Amino acid sequence: MSEARVPVLMYHSVAAEPNDATRTLSVTPEAFAEQLAAIAERGLTPLTTADLAARWRTGRPLPGRPVLITFDDGYEGVHRHALPALAGHGFPATLFVSTGWLRGAHDTGGGLDTMLDWRQVRELADVGVEIGGHSHSHPQLDRLDDARLCAELTRCRDIVADELGALPLSFAYPYGYSSRRVRTAVREHGFAQALAVGNSLARRAQGPFALRRVTVRRTTDTAEFERLLDGRAIARTFARDRALTKGYAMVRRTRQLPRLV
Template sequence: MYHAVTRDPRPTTHALSVSPRAFTDQMRLLADRGFTPVTTARLAAAWRGGSPLPLHPVLITFDDGYEGVHRHALPVLAEHGFPATLFVSTGWLLGPYETGGAPDTMLDWRQVRELAESGMEIGGHSHTHPQLDQLTDEQLWFEVLCCREIIGEQLGRAPVSFAYPYGYSSRRVRRTVHQAGFAQSLAVGNALARPAQGPYALERVTVRRSTGLREFERLVDGREVAWNFARDHVLTKGYALLRRSRRLVRMVKQDLLPSAASVP
């Protein structure tokens, strides 16, 4: 799981960015080691009984929609003939639907179309990148459906894959993503994706600016994944409990507040 690919990231994206040089070295390592990248849709289709996966499959994904995916990542992917999946937050992209609040320089829709034409799968990542599990049902439907409809309008075909912003989901969120028409979705989890996780909770491993090439090799081999992200797992589980508690508190407060009609 990648985010920004840039030489000079803003402070808001620095930790989750990679340099163009690091990305180039990482893709070369995949090629030299005989890995075969597939898209999210291809992975899910294979696990649903479609054509079998190639030997040493790997998923290369980008979240949010940063401009460096087009400027820096695309030429490297094209050099190796690697497919990938880009999950875009439609309200963050430059263009008619822009909502502001993007943490760094984003793609515009012309660039997204060029990425799609190059063979990159374009998936959904919500409209404004909220924590989906904290939203009301109405807000959740808007974020998921609006994102899917905009991508479909811009590319001429609706996306089939989704990635949860921040990796946060719940049974309600996963059900909504399914009902909105997405066939599969990705979390974070910092673990290898496996069929037992189900098509709406597939996990990924985070590649950070601090990820050296030797560590990257161990991660794609599946070695020391649990060890490298042990602290992340603990924090993620703890924060998930905290967020669920916050949402329950908000729901209780809303039920206890008097309606507008009853206020004198």
């Protein structure tokens, strides 16, 4: 039997009028509603990140056509626009929050647009949205020294636990960047699984701390979205992204060396 390949959809902002900082990685409320309708019409079964990872970890079977709906950062439109659409279909999702970006007691002022507050995050959690960690201040974690890396993970984990009454189980790397050192630290801070980007389908063989996602953005039309769900032509769809990512990764490694020796 071939290994299951699962589309893990990565969203950011859901907004009619996003600002320039979030525009590219935003989707309109109408597009998001249409994409959820496509998931329902194609008979896919949404899972949370924790559910997918637990099934792979224990060998429990997956539903016939699983899919994950995930959001990064914590933009207010997830509550305003995405939540009603998710509730209309009865779909679960996972929200990865950068705790220092959310409005309220822990706000460091770094949010790129209007962010959720903790009341809204609790309302999302109460209706079955899994709340995961996404660091505290959204840095490139693999460029931090050990002390700053530990501080980012500890603050994120502890703030989510204090605000929601339960430790977060899942994590998403800011910008998708990680390393063996970062993945080890995420595991040692109590997270059971973590998502990268990669723009390919998730497979059990990737390991629980390097599961890949596909990016949904403002330019993703209906045909492209359906290809993402079916796992068709993903390499071609994201070919330019991969080339840019590979080039930037080389630059980052060069800049990183003096910081970590």
